[in-house]
Amino acid sequence: MRINDxxxxxxxxxxxxxxxxxxxxxxxxxxxxxxxxxxxxxxIAPQGKPPVCKLMDYGKFxxxxxxxxxEARRNQTNVIIKEMKLRPKIDAHDYETKKGHVxxxxxxxxxxxxxxxxxxxxxxxxxxxxxxxQKLAEDVQELGFVESxxxxxxxxxxxxxxxxxxxxxxxxxxxxxxxxRMAEREADxxxxxxxxxxxxxxxxxxxxxxxxxxxxxxxxxx
Numbered sequence: 001m002r003i004n005d006x007x008x009x010x011x012x013x014x015x016x017x018x019x020x021x022x023x024x025x026x027x028x029x030x031x032x033x034x035x036x037x038x039x040x041x042x043x044i045a046p047q048g049k050p051p052v053c054k055l056m057d058y059g060k061f062x063x064x065x066x067x068x069x070x071e072a073r074r075n076q077t078n079v080i081i082k083e084m085k086l087r088p089k090i091d092a093h094d095y096e097t098k099k100g101h102v103x104x105x106x107x108x109x110x111x112x113x114x115x116x117x118x119x120x121x122x123x124x125x126x127x128x129x130x131x132x133x134q135k136l137a138e139d140v141q142e143l144g145f146v147e148s149x150x151x152x153x154x155x156x157x158x159x160x161x162x163x164x165x166x167x168x169x170x171x172x173x174x175x176x177x178x179x180x181r182m183a184e185r186e187a188d189x190x191x192x193x194x195x196x197x198x199x200x201x202x203x204x205x206x207x208x209x210x211x212x213x214x215x216x217x218x219x220x221x222x
Contacts, residue, residue, distance in 0.1 A: 002043040003058055004031065012053040015044070024050060081160075083113045086136075088128035099139055106143040106163045116150075116157040129157040137161065 007027055014022035014030050017039060025033075027041075034041040034055050042061070045052035082105040084098055105112045114136060116129035133150045140161065148160035 002046070003040050004034070007031075007041060007043050007051070007053060009051055011050050012041075012043075013048055013050050015052060015054040017055045030055075081111045081113055083115060085115045085117055086132060088116055088118060088122050088125070088132055090132070099136060102136065102140055102161065103143060106140060106161065109163050109165055111147065111163065112144070112161045114159045114161065118155050118157070123155055126152060126157060133157065133159045 009027055011024055011026050012030050014025050014033075016022050017037065022033075030041050030053060037055060039055045040058035041053050042056050042058055043051050043053050082101075084102055084105075086095070086098055090098070102112050102114070114133060116132060118126070118129065122128065130150050137144075137146050137159070142164075144161040144163050146159060147162035148158070150157055150159040
């Protein structure tokens with residue numbers, strides 16, 4: 001992007017600082033207008049005939065463009081595809097463990113590729129894999145949805161689950177939950193410390209107890 005004296009064409013199609021069309025003017029006149037307004041002459045469409053230039057505060061323009069770029073990067077969803085492999089005859093305990101991993105991935109805003117691996121005679125019973133994938137999708141439907149329906153891929157059957165929440169939103173929610181857990185732990189710790197302080201005898205109470213014991217001691221001469 002060329003600005004001011006770097007614009008070497010004889011004339012430009014000039015746009016005012018508020019977006020108004022000025023028209024085709026000699027470049028030296030456009031530069032003079034920019035100087036009088038304490039602005040820059042910025043080439044915004046070099047392919048035009050003649051090139052289109054605008055009067056603007058170039059420093060402010062660059063700053064706002066950088067801000068928008070940073071905001072776009074922050075809002076960009078970086079979806080990661082996790083993978084979880086299961087056997088069609090998986091036992092209940094292993095299934096719950098695997099499901100727990102899938103839940104964690106979806107809560108973090110990641111997609112999950114579920115692969116059912118068939119071996120031997122299992123390959124002739126694809127309905128086992130289909131029912132297992134269907135069950136898993138139902139078990140996690142509050143967190144994710146079936147983005148790619150189960151399909152056979154050689155000896156495997158594959159399904160892709162997508163998260164309901166975007167990565168950025170999931171990250172904010174997880175961070176809020178983390179802060180809440182930390183606050184709860186700190187509150188519990190403060191309660192324990194308060195209980196310890198409350199149960200510790202004060203020096204005055206220790207003296208009173210000692211005098212009471214001495215008064216009850218029969219070996220003390222009166």
